[in-house]
Amino acid sequence: MYAMHKFIKGFGYAFSGIAYTVRTQLNFRFHLFAAAAIILAGWFLKISTAEWFSVILVSGLVLCTELMNTAIEVLVNLVSPDYNEKAGRVKDIAAGAVLIAAVIAILTGAVIFIPKIICYVV
Numbered sequence: 347m348y349a350m351h352k353f354i355k356g357f358g359y360a361f362s363g364i365a366y367t368v369r370t371q372l373n374f375r376f377h378l379f380a381a382a383a384i385i386l387a388g389w390f391l392k393i394s395t396a397e398w399f400s401v402i403l404v405s406g407l408v409l410c411t412e413l414m415n416t417a418i419e420v421l422v423n424l425v426s427p428d429y430n431e432k433a434g435r436v437k438d439i440a441a442g443a444v445l446i447a448a449v450i451a452i453l454t455g456a457v458i459f460i461p462k463i464i465c466y467v468v
């Protein structure tokens with residue numbers, strides 16, 4: 347029973363971290379909106395199971411890297427509230443991870459959706 351209680355509490359902490367990121371990070375809200383739009387487009391354009399798998403994977407990758415980026419920002423602000431070259435470097439690297447994930451998501455979306463949109467329009 348205690349293990350179950352601890353397990354459920356763990357979910358609470360995780361949701362609180364996600365809620366904090368939604369509240370404070372405009373980028374995360376944008377990525378959530380983009381993921382919802384892509385899911386709607388996938389449903390409308392009837393993408394295949396393999397395509398759904400790719401879309402879900404890259405959307406998750408972007409959201410997870412954005413959460414890790416926010417965690418790193420909060421930690422850096424805690425340990426180095428004043429200007430510090432290395433603190434800046436750490437934030438830049440974390441932001442770079444988000445950028446790479448977003449580029450992968452855009453390329454994946456383009457490969458899946460552009461041919462379908464062309465077929466739909468033509």
Ligand SMILES: Nc1ncnc2c1ncn2[C@@H]1O[C@H](COP(=O)(O)OP(=O)(O)OP(=O)(O)O)[C@@H](O)[C@H]1O
Pocket residue numbers: 370371372419426427428429430431433434435437438441
């Ligand atoms: N303590 C610091 N020392 C040196 N440079 C910093 C520091 N904090 C931020 N920077 C630089 O400013 C950039 C933006 O940092 P900031 O914390 O504002 O990130 P952000 O993504 O704009 O965060 P937020 O989403 O909270 O506005 C960093 O990538 C880094 O180059």
